[in-house]
Amino acid sequence: MGTIFLIAILIFGFLIVFQIAKANEYVSVLKGEKKTFEQNNRINGFMMIAFLVLGLIGVYWCNELFKGKILGDAASDHGEKIDLMLYITLAITGVVFVITQVLLFWFAFKYQYSDKRKPYYYPHNNKLEVIWTVIPAIFLTVLVGFGLYYWFKITGAPPKDAMQIEITGKQFSWIGRYPGKDKIFGKKHFRNISDDNNNALGMLWDDKAGQDDIIVSGNDIYLVKGKPVHLIINSRDVVHDVGLAHFRMKMDAVPGTPTTMWFTPLYTTAEMKAKENNPDFEYELSCDQMCGSSHYTMKGVIHVVDQLEFDLWMAKQKSAYSQLQSGPQPGTPAKDSTTKTTAAVQEIKSSNN
């Protein structure tokens, strides 16, 4: 019913616009084409300047409205560099934006048709062309310089003491893996993957290095504040992307080709809750590469904690291998229900859904 009503209004609106438009055409015939043209030209000329003024006010207003909603301070060292780049670029492009838009609409208004004006025959001026080739080139060189300086810092080798964590995307959740005490990840192969047999990553259990690996699913990853973290990113099926908006980091998860990123978290989750004055704050991990129908639900949570809290959490974790030995018993004593250590059980449940 509402739909029909809407369509009726739409058609009615169309009819009115159409009638006015037709009437205007007849009026213009009566008034003479030249007069109508001049009148329309003045109206459009005025609209040009009105659009410019209201538009610039709108840009300012829009900024006031939303500047507080764009995530606040960067939560990683790389993020701070990226934010600085954003501000430098905003300053340069902002100035260019205002100047060029003002010139565009101002010229349109100022040089609108007049009987008296003779347009100025001005086909070219090589000096001007050189000036506005060179000046943008200089500014762009500056931007490229800054950009690449930071780019190489961000993509460069991680510090030696970085904590290694492997993160694997699958439709539609994340699996984390810590290398355990030996700090070496065990071997795995995709043909060994079996959600039914508690082997979501396809671990080769014969490899001793893998027997102490800790696998966390349930999308919760723990990091230590101030300690560089080196993520090794994998995908089990299609291309995903580890998107960490608060840390300003992002890297695709590509099946068959591991990728990496590293950064140093600067604030714990608790600190960010206070900083943002938002008790619901979480570092969210979003999948940023289209991966299928539930792409938009593929959320992970990064918990940044201090070293002590991390050690406590880690102490509660059992290696995936040891859980395999004991078997997935529903009654496995869950020491802390929120940490979801019984990875495999969760895994089966989610994949069967």
Add this chain to the structure above:
Amino acid sequence: MSNESHIPGQHEVVTTHEVHHDEHHVHHHHETFITKYVFSQDHKMICKQFLITGIIWAILGALMSVLFRLQLGYPDARFPFLEDILGHWAKGGKIQDEFYYALVTMHGTVLVFFVLTGGLSGTFANFLIPLQLGARDMASPFLNMLSYWFFFLASVVMISSLFVSTGPASGGWTSYPPLSALGDASQGSKAGMDLWIVSMALFVVSSLLGGLNYISTILNLRTKGMSMTRMPLTIWALFFTAILGVLSFPVLLSGFILLLFDRHMVTSFYLSDIFIASTQTAMPYEGGSPILYQHLFWFLGHPEVYIIILPAMGLVSEVMSVNARKPIFGYMAMVGSLFAIAILAFLVWAHHMFVTGLNPFLGSVFVLLTLLIAVPSAIKVFNWLTTLWRGNIRFTPGMLFAIGFVSMFISGGLTGIWLGNSSMDIHLHDTYFVVAHFHIVMGVSAFFGMFAGIYHWYPKMYGRYLNNTMAYIHFWVTLIGAYLIFWPMHYEGLAGMPRRYLDYSSWASFHQFGGLNRFITIVATIVFATQLLFVFNFFYSIFKGRRVVTQNPWGATTLEWTTPIRPGHGNWVGEIPEVHRWAYDYGKDGRDFIPQTEPIGANEKLPH
């Protein structure tokens, strides 16, 4: 202006001696409905075929965006009428996840390829190349006809994919494998994806047939005196566009063929190490790389955005000069910057792939080359501004859209500097910032260029004018609406809000934009309705518009305005006019304009 004669109404004079040599002497070339309107070889009719097919596609593509905007603006609401239209794809009045992605995918594919490539280049290359160069028709009218019919066939296949039971392709317009390669990973990657690939392959064929024809026509069929440097900028732009298409579309096709092999012949070009959770099976593929597809795709994909924007630039340059009553400023710089953009277009594709694990050094090379494009783009903007400076501007609808184009191109171009710089791209990649950027700089801008062209050349196409009042409403609502829709999206992107999510309500980091998303949806719906007003104006005016009574209504210098008001097949009655000067002698020596056909006067200052 020697040999034009006023011939009112439809007049079928066959003057293409070369083409219709035989029939011409035997009988009065009677064209049937089929040869005139359906399998026509007249470039003007083929232009209209491309244009009208493009308009139909644009309505469909835009309607899809309104549907998925409904979901984005009102993620919790239910719209029973959606179920009436879409059936099980909108069960209970809510668009299903899979279908949301199908809509997004189709919206992108349709607008990028079928509207802004086929519709834009197909229309104006066909219309303007012979008319502005002084040619009777394309170098090969038959191939030209085939080009349209391959386009039509591609359209039919793409439309049919909307009706298969598993739905149309839904992996995004880029169709990255493995998602697009594995039916088990996504419903849309079943039959819908095959149809998508077949349709795109047909589209590539159409594009190549058209492009080769445009290039050979421009190189070979220019009238006497029309040297390359006397060509209007529209032709230069269409020339570079055709070259870009001819060189890059085959790469895309090869990418698609390999994808087809991976889908059906268990080859492993793109696939490796895949375990599908829904079937609990490890796939047999080993050794391939999904990144290879991205390279092949973006080797076309990036030139593609210039294939879209260059014709718009050409149209705008022409319309702006005519209506400012001034020569375009820096003609050679304009040609040079088109050339530079065309070259650089091939050297920047990997800036879409900064976060794929690309070698950082390789990435840095692409940063440099990408930001280089800003230089020719800046030259163009400054030249347009100087063209307006001290002009005598008539705000015809075409001119309004040309000015709107420059505004949009500046806004969207500047954010390209943000995204092209890899360190910032890490944060902004695949967020709404990207959506805002490319919609403004190539979506809306290209549409503005197209509208400028349609309003400006409509009198030549149909011998009638579009209604001005509706045109003004169309322009102002579209300009304001486009900014209202896309400007705030930059903020969503700066917050890291990912693209291609259909519901943000469960995300603590992104749900704060719910109100904004609703606002954008409302504006998008209004802007869509306004486009329907344009479509109405377009079709109504074909039959009822004000008649064109003068041969050169805009007072333009170029050759198309020396043809009869309604030119027949062959364009000129009698001999093709000769050209003596460049296309931009407006306001020279105190004269309003001097047509290209007028010889240089004895006392005239030398041409540019």
